[in-house]
Amino acid sequence: MTTMFARLANPTVFLVLTRRLLPALAGLTALLFAAGLYLSFAASPADYQQGDTVRIMYVHVPAAWLSMLIYTLIAISALGTLVWRHPLADVAAKTAAPLGACFTLLCLLTGSIWGRPMWGAWWVWDGRLTSVFVLFLIYLGLIALQRTIEDPGQAARAAAIMAIVGFINIPIIKFSVDWWNTLHQPASVFRLGGPSVDPTMLWPLMVMAAAFLFLFVTLHLASMRNELLRRRIRTIALLNSRTQPA
Amino acid sequence: MSRRQRRLALIGSALAVLAAAAALVLTALRDSIVFFHPPTEIVEKAIAPGSRLRVGGLVKEGSLVRGEGRSVRFVVTDTKTDLPVSYAGILPDLFREGQGVVAEGVLQADHSFRADSVLAKHDEKYMPREVADALKKQGLWQHNGADAAPSTQ
Numbered sequence: 532m533t534t535m536f537a538r539l540a541n542p543t544v545f546l547v548l549t550r551r552l553l554p555a556l557a558g559l560t561a562l563l564f565a566a567g568l569y570l571s572f573a574a575s576p577a578d579y580q581q582g583d584t585v586r587i588m589y590v591h592v593p594a595a596w597l598s599m600l601i602y603t604l605i606a607i608s609a610l611g612t613l614v615w616r617h618p619l620a621d622v623a624a625k626t627a628a629p630l631g632a633c634f635t636l637l638c639l640l641t642g643s644i645w646g647r648p649m650w651g652a653w654w655v656w657d658g659r660l661t662s663v664f665v666l667f668l669i670y671l672g673l674i675a676l677q678r679t680i681e682d683p684g685q686a687a688r689a690a691a692i693m694a695i696v697g698f699i700n701i702p703i704i705k706f707s708v709d710w711w712n713t714l715h716q717p718a719s720v721f722r723l724g725g726p727s728v729d730p731t732m733l734w735p736l737m738v739m740a741a742a743f744l745f746l747f748v749t750l751h752l753a754s755m756r757n758e759l760l761r762r763r764i765r766t767i768a769l770l771n772s773r774t775q776p777a
Numbered sequence: 778m779s780r781r782q783r784r785l786a787l788i789g790s791a792l793a794v795l796a797a798a799a800a801l802v803l804t805a806l807r808d809s810i811v812f813f814h815p816p817t818e819i820v821e822k823a824i825a826p827g828s829r830l831r832v833g834g835l836v837k838e839g840s841l842v843r844g845e846g847r848s849v850r851f852v853v854t855d856t857k858t859d860l861p862v863s864y865a866g867i868l869p870d871l872f873r874e875g876q877g878v879v880a881e882g883v884l885q886a887d888h889s890f891r892a893d894s895v896l897a898k899h900d901e902k903y904m905p906r907e908v909a910d911a912l913k914k915q916g917l918w919q920h921n922g923a924d925a926a927p928s929t930q
Contacts, residue, residue, distance in 0.1 A: 576905030580871060585903060614784045651869030651896045657812035695792060699799050710803075712811040712833060714879055719901040729904035 540619050542759055549752045556749040563742035570735035578732070587645040589736055592720070593743035594638040598666060599701055601631035601747065605673070606698040609691035619755075621687035622762070624694060625677050626754035630747060632670035639667060650714055658707035659715035662700060669697040683762070813879045816858040826886040832860055833879040833898065841874050853878060853890070864892040871897035 571589035578585035605627050611620030642660070643653045654660065676693055680686035708717045720726045726733055778786070803810065813833030814824075824830065832853055840852035840861075848865040851874075862880050872878060877898035882891045904912075912918045 576907075578903050579906040579909035580899065581903075588903070610785075610788065613788060614781050649869070649871055649897065649899060651867075651872075651894075655812065655896070658810055695788060696795060698792075699795055703799070703803070711807070712813050712815075714812050714896060714898055716899055716901040719903060722901070727900075727902045729908050731905055731908075732903050 540617060542618060542622075545619060546756060546759060549756050553749065553753055553756075556745060556752065560742060560745040560749050563738060563745055567735065567739040567742040571739055575732050575735045576729075581649060584645065584648050585732070587641055588732075589739045591638060591641040591645060592736060593740040594634045594641065595663070596740060597743050597747055598631060598635040598638050598663070599704060600744075601627050601634060602666065602670070602694075602698065602701055605631065605694045606701075609694040612687050612691040613695075619759075621683070621691070622755050622758045623751075624690065625687075626758050627751055628670055628673045628677065630750055630754070632667065632674060634743075634747070635663065635667040635670055639663060652714075655714050657713040657715055658711040659704065659713050662704045662707050666697075666700055666704060669693075669700060673697070683765075815855040816853060816860040817855050819860065819884065820858050824884060826884050826888070829881075829883055831879055831881045832862070832890055833877070834860070836872070836874050836876055836878050838874045853880060861889040862892050863889065864895050866893070866895070868895055869897040871899055 567589070572586055575586070575589075577583045605624045608620045608624035608627070611617045612624065639660075642663075646655075647653050673690055673693055677686055677690045680689055705718075707713060708715055719728050720733070720736070728736065813831035814822075815834055816832060819830075819832060834853040834855040837852040837854045837859060840850075842850045844850065846865065847867065848863070849868065850861065850863050853860045853862050862882075864880065864882075872895065877900065879896045879898055880890065880892035881894045881896075883893075885891055909918070
């Protein structure tokens with residue numbers, strides 16, 4: 532098991548494998564989005580009290596889940612960087628951060644558009660909204676830190692420490708609606724006693740969540756490939772400049 | 778202990794200390810993190826009239842009175858304590874009796890509340906109209922409005 536994992540995580544094997552895998556993943560993502568968009572915007576029913584506005588959920592909720600999932604992935608990668616010093620770990624963390632920031636922003640924007648008609652406010656500083664905004668700022672900070680330090684090894688370690696410290700925010704986001712009075716309602720899907728979303732609306736949501744997940748996996752793997760190749764070019768350029776002084 | 782295990786233990790203990798610190802900070806700041814106060818808390822804490830705050834709960838059934846223009850009066854309840862609220866302005870679409878609501882404004886001397894903004898709070902249940910109607914017909918409807926009525930903790 533460990534040897535298989537180690538083999539997969541070898542950068543060269545990774546490059547070969549992802550080149551073959553990416554077209555299939557992109558196709559699957561497109562199919563899932565086609566099905567998910569049809570199910571959520573045409574086939575699913577309107578909500579009994581929110582009407583058609585509830586359809587914002589099919590974009591908002593998958594984006595919110597991904598924003599936290601991607602951060603968790605970055606925190607695990609940070610452990611990989613600090614503890615096992617694995618070369619792919621930092622590549623994964625560095626390329627996941629901009630994607631995570633995008634999904635967090637999408638979550639904040641769709642939430643704002645949803646909040647205006649339902650709650651009567653574009654934005655409020657309640658526990659859930661504030662902690663997700665903090666997550667967005669942490670993503671921006673990570674992206675900045677990864678690009679500020681020139682030495683890749685040092686940059687990786689500094690960003691990894693920040694990523695692990697920032698992970699504290701993830702359980703705060705998840706449980707903010709249980710710990711404090713918030714305007715945001717509590718969890719509808721991952722809750723004790725099962726989902727409180729009717730099956731006719733839960734299924735479209737799940738298909739959209741799968742589509743978002745595969746979109747992220749596709750973009751992330753493609754981005755990791757690019758980052759790996761970029762680092763190889765950098766290494767080659769460094770070696771060249773050493774062997775043949777200008 | 779190998780070097781990796783040592784690093785892992787170091788990160789683990791650092792994270793535990795950090796989590797404890799975060800928990801202490803969040804506990805200490807609880808009163809300012811909560812978005813609203815239920816009516817019972819306002820009475821229990823004897824909050825002084827004139828202070829600005831948000832009160833949250835359910836709009837009591839049968840309490841909504843529409844006045845001149847856009848002025849309305851209603852009672853916010855957490856099922857234990859009632860607080861009469863007056864407001865003039867546009868109400869959100871989801872505002873209705875039995876629904877969760879958060880009103881921001883000033884506590885008056887006569888222990889009523891003068892709101893200058895009213896937000897609707899909805900619960901975590903999503904279902905099509907037919908399902909909601911069927912549940913109501915079968916008497917299985919457990920409409921506690923939003924869960925805006927605070928749990929007693």
